[in-house]
Amino acid sequence: MIFNKVTNETVNETLYKGVHKSGLNVMILKKENYEKYYAVISTRYGSVNSEFKTDKNEEFTKVPDGIAHFLEHKMFEQPDGTNAFDKFSLYGANANAFTSFNNTAYLFSTTSMFNESLTHLLDYVFSPYFTEENVSKEQGIIGQEIRMYDDDPEWRVFFNMLNAMYVNHPLKYDIAGTVESISEIDKDLLYHCYNHFYHPENMILFIAGDVDVDKVSEILDEKVEKRETKFSIINKPVDEPERINQPYISQKLSVSTPIFSCGFKDIDVGYTGTELAKKNIMISIIMGILSSESSGLYNELYNKGLVNDSFYNDTACYSDYSFVQFGGESKDPQKTAEIILSYVEKYKKEGLSKTAFERYKKLVYGKYIKSFNSLESVSNAFCGNYFLNIDLFDFLTVYESVTYEDTMECFGKIFNKDLFVLSVVEPQ
């Protein structure tokens, strides 16, 4: 296959990009001085893809919650009764997989036998093997994974928050599903989802390390076939109203002190590519100015003893959903939420600080440079962004286009107190 070589002077890195004849997108970040190689193949299929059809004349069908994650577990099953880990182990590769809201990814890292490991990765991801027996075994294991998360206060407080924010969006359901929903999964449903979503045209392979680009090309030709039919999934558009589901939600668990998560549902969605990349940078800057350790908000909360070191902020800004959140431990989550809202109102009136804006812009630049230190995180970031039509190598151009005025406008749109929710996990 033909690769296009792109060099980025800002980060001093080189990327090879191309589309394989099967339709699979391939990118290679050449990391010459690293011992490790990392490869990840990711599909645009996650927990939110729960209602879809394959032909525009069909009706939409709903699949059980948690099936994308279940499928991820079952992909490791091999026809000869072994699991895909076995071969990776013999090559010395450390393999894993994960399912998020939007993607399912299979990956390995290794310091030897990269070509063999890559061959195996492609082999097993493109050859599913599901039986009634191995599906039922997995219900036990995933059942325990779900039970583990049921006791995890940070996980619970986060999903409860999403439940409070979203009325219909499947984002609100746990990625692993429930013990009940996964009991409805059988091998035919797994094949159905696999055959439609695991289409090379719907996937990306990202490799980082000092690999032989021609050899990768050879392996791809050998292992990835062009499908007879084109990728044809139509996801059911989510009908999500421009309001929240409920302003407050709480649950009791064995915790030492209340744990909270609160945030704003962002209804200004529908962006991709450069626009989305720019929005992401602006939101990071806003969250930093608003609630980092240098902010008035953080210092008031910390000094009043309302939050401790566990305080954090986070953002999730995708094409069809977007939200910002603050969380941590607090002995008075209601009071904490009130103060957060009062600072938002204050900055809406007075404007965000311009010096803080410049400072935070520097931080965002440094963070981008740093992200190239870890093969794993830079590869995963490239994959996630690829599906949003964002090329991380274009960062600097987008970054330089971010102005204070645009950022203030973005702030005004997202931080709407009518779209604010608070989720609390209380001690028993």
Added chain:
Amino acid sequence: MEKTKISSGVNLYTLNINKFKTFTVSMYIHRKLNESEASLNALLPFVMKRGSKKYPDTVAVSETLESLYGGFFDCFIRKKGENQIIAFNFEFVAPQYIPNDSDYVNGVFGFINDMLFNPLTNGNSFNEEYVEREKQNLKDYIEGIINDKKEYANKRCIEELCEGEAYAVYEYGSVENLDKINAKNLYEHYVEIMKTSVIDVFVIGDIDSSPLKNALADSIKRDDVKEGYHIAKIKAPCDKVKVVTDKMEVNQGKLAMGFTTETAFDDEDSYALTMFNSVYGSGAHSKLFNNVREKLSLCYYAYSRLDKHKGIMLVNSGVEFENFEKAYNEILAQLECVKKGEISDMEITAAKKYLVNMLRSLNDSAFSIEDFYLSGVITGNITTIEEYIENIEKVTKEQIVEVAKKVKLNTVYYLTGKGE
């Protein structure tokens, strides 16, 4: 790694490499782990992090880090053997990626040196408000361990396993001892430890470390330090297995099993023990993963981990209450398999490659390189990563079986539901 002795007990280790986008600076202060001073040591770095003379509050500290392109600064407490280690870690973007900012490197070292050697004081005392606030913060942290049931079960098991020994002391100290600390006695403790402790400083990356080296020489004044590193006494085996159960409102039970290995860090069969652990319970190739999880479908996770400084091994798993016994039996049955030599060539190969891969990968992270050398420095057994790999490669099946025979169950800990 280049070593420079700064003064008695103070060493600077530097590694000049340009593969990373950043450079890291770390300072480790070693104290002997014991109940009476654990809380003082644990609290100290968090008070220092609140402010120095030049950067006197959280706002000044964070604004400076933000202006330095998002520099990273945090403090941790570590336990290696019977060393309680006070750790300060910094990471900054390498100067080659910061064009048009000629004052950048001066700014970075000015900050690091002030945070480490010029803490905010009020006469012979730290700032009282900071001390009180950080006491509360640390208290929240200690009490919050219970929120992560997996870690909580592991910590409880170690406490029970090593009851009465220094090693049972939690590295972040205890809530009771925090109450005895004030701004004055904490400052006195600070002065004392800067005089009497072994201090290791690491700088990794493409950077000239001389500003830090000079600051170290100027700031740490001391006579001969008699303290060294504190090697833990290897945990002795017991005759009777101790069983402990805690009850809590939980959905899933946690099982933690503590074993003695009777093998010290610098024993000849230490590499065999590492291989044993890999075969038995560490990684997707291990017996625990393939039997307790994959074959019996009892859990999502079951793994073993070693603490080679103390000669112990912990097995952790999350299971339904009614499956405690099945999981317990299988964990022990798999140990018996290793002892009987029921290990395939494939298992040995996989275990070896798993470790080699893990060791080689350390070279791709500055903090991992540092941690590897720090363990070597503490035990006085400094090897390179390559030497370590050679030793792992040499381990035979017979050696794994021999070392496995020394592994004995000592403590079983159950975290179970209130109604159970």
